Amino acid sequence: MNHLKASLLAGTAFAVALTGVALAQDVPREDTVIFDIDRTIRDPENFNPFTPGVKRQHGAHQTMWEPLFILNYESGEIEPWLATGFEANDAQDEWTITLRDGVAWSDGEAFNADDVVFTVQMALDNEGLSEREPATIRAQVASVEKVDDLTVTFTLNNANPRFVLENFANRIFGSFLIMPQHVWEGEDPATFAFNPPIGTGPYTMTSMATNRAIWDRNDEWWGAASGFEDLPEPLRVIFLESGGEENRAQLMVANEMDAAQAVTLGTFEAMGFQNPNVIAWFDQLPYAWPDPCARQMEFNTTVAPWDNADMRRAVEMLIDRNQIVNVAYEGTTQASRSMFVQYGAMEPFISAIEEAGNGFSADSDVDGAKAIIEAAGYTMGSDGIYELNGEDLTANIHVNSASPEYTRTIDVIVEQLNRAGISARAVPVENSVFWGEVLPLGGYDMSYSWLSCGSVNEPWASMNRYTNASIAPIGERAPGFNNTGRWDTEATAAYTEIVEQMGTMPIGDPAIVDMVAEAHGYLAAEVPFVPLVQAAKLLPFNTTYWTGWPTADNNYNHPAFWWGSAHQIIHNLERAQ
Structure with a gap:
């Protein structure tokens, strides 16, 4: 423990150096939230979420691409996001989803049923889209149909009471993401890099490298304009590869990271000794979220x-x-x-x-x-x-x-x-x-x-x-x-x-x-x-610059910030007083 505490103190200079490039911009640190990523971004030029590779948990599906629904692990409710509701027929082999009115892509084009039908049909027509979400859609969906601009009906191959939960609600990690038809149409979905990417989320991509992704707030975001949600408080969101447990601990102690990937108990206790603003899901043992x-x-x-x-x-x-x-x-x-x-x-x-x-x-x-x-x-x-x-x-x-x-x-x-x-x-x-x-x-x-x-x-x-x-x-x-x-x-x-x-x-x-x-x-x-x-996932959060992190006492949802449900985390963050 003593060795680790000393190591964390010695590593402060490293931590500041590691984030210095990312923060040498026109957005102050107190307006920036920094999340840890635990792997290298191997192809920072590719934003196609339907082909293999890390293309979403570096901020893409937490800030830019929004889900239709978000599953609340604490209440069990499937909460509306880009969609407002769903219903099934008595046989549960036909599902109708109602989309939210007023949603727009970041380039100003309307998000509607055409985008949903186009993206689902693209998955149905292309066996080469090998990721789990398009493969699940192919296995379950027989056909998809636009009813009107805000209504889509899915006819399934078999009855499935869990169709929305399994495909569109971020049950575990992510969900089937809807892409803009006006950008993807005419492209080969197996090779299209979708760069520069756009989404409906409140942030747009500023820069991308193998160890860092920077997303800046879009003040014209549809959600604020329509009254769905206020603009999130962070002006900038950075996803930074920490380089391992000791490095992420150094960054947290130096207040150069706000949310870290899982650490061991000894590391967490050492971090808390050096920086009392570091918290976790529980405020005492077991600390960790399951x-x-x-x-x-x-x-x-x-x-x-x-x-x-x-x-x-x-x-x-x-x-x-x-x-x-x-x-x-x-x-x-x-x-x-x-x-x-x-x-x-x-x-x-x-x-x-x-x-x-x-x-x-x-x-x-x-x-x-x-x-x-x-x-x-x-x-x-x-x-x-x-x-x-x-x-x-x-x-x-x-x-x-x-x-x-x-x-x-x-x-x-x-x-x-x-x-x-x-x-x-x-x-x-x-x-x-x-x-x-x-x-x-x-x-x-x-x-x-x-x-x-x-x-x-x-x-x-x-x-x-x-x-x-x-x-x-x-x-x-x-x-x-x-x-x-x-x-x-x-x-x-x-x-x-x-x-x-x-x-x-x-x-x-x-x-x-x-x-x-x-x-x-x-x-x-x-x-x-x-x-x-x-x-056990012992996930440290830093309250020096930002409060509102998910905890057992503030359990608006779970704390896995690399999941698509992290939109809720970012919207709940408030600047520390």
Whole structure:
């Protein structure tokens, strides 16, 4: 800690030098907000969001391109932005979106249904547009039609109650972005660089380099002119590549950065020691905001003895989640109570699960677990390891070696299992092998992952990943990394029936709450995976120049400022007094 504090002090000159070029303009520092980017802008001349590469989180979809809707993680509401509403037919295979009147592109041209229809049709007609958003549109949409200047109707290939949520609401990271027809028409969408870019947002691009993007406020922004929103207070927004954790800490301490990418607890505490204006989501431990992908441990349910639900449940009971929180995460996260991320919007479902007795405890039950293991015929050997027919009870846990977070967590679990009588060991695997072979092919006994990721305001997206709808044989790829442990029992069938029914119901149907609690009971009974802890994103914000950052106490939405929902963050910023 002392070394890091000294390093931060010594690095102040570096921090000022790093941002000096960006700020040597005619906009004062107190009118400029500076966000961290954690990667190089590899192609600063290309603004085509539909082809591979980093083209949006350096400010493009936070300041220039606006979404139709923004999902509020705390309330669960899909809030209007460029659009004002949506509705579906009874079959939920036709959706109509109503656009906001008065929206304009930064060059003065009107934004309307023609732009929406043009952009969606462009995605439908061009298989070469390979990014997730156009690919999802192609998979879901059969046709798109302009009803009038402010109304668009989508006809889907299949019923989908979550069509708007999945495509236009910034559910996770971004959404399908609408492009200006009058600029893109006649261009090859697979090669068009869209430079200089325009959008409907309150900022326009001033300059772009491999390590920095500068966006200046457009005082003619349609939102202020129409009364939708006041002009945001920052005159300039800069996205700056910090160059790593220590450098971003130096910039924050020197007040030359206002929002940083995730840091470790030690770095955050050192930053706060040098600059008391540095805050995070929580004002005390765990400090960190939970990333959408909660951490868990998968079982390969085809491999003995883990094909036995009782044995899987015994392992779950041996795991002390509090110790994982305290040792692997140094207190910067929370134990998972269910399969879900613990956002405000998910709390009704998690509470119902717990009230039904189908949740998971933060504490271990070693005696109860041992009783289950012994009932299965195992006896404790002289070496402290359970054995059956002369064979030790072993647990090999594959873990992605790309991050100390992953390996530290599994090291704690390995120690817990060994202490209880299971001969456990970690099997570290390089990132590409882990995601390319181990998980999708089922090449593990147990593995560390976050494969329940998906649900942030409703439960179906995560629960649908563990149905028996598309179970592949071991050695063949599990589609979409779904049910990689090949859980396929009578309980799976009952679980699947509930989840599939949920999938046909509108978001917000009150009957879903009890259905979630019932379905989760099958997961708690057979434990195809073990929910462990929430993912931790310790994101520092600096209040020296700007206040209004999202926090647990000021939770107008989540704090992921590299997402398209960051429009809300920028609009909530106020100059510090």
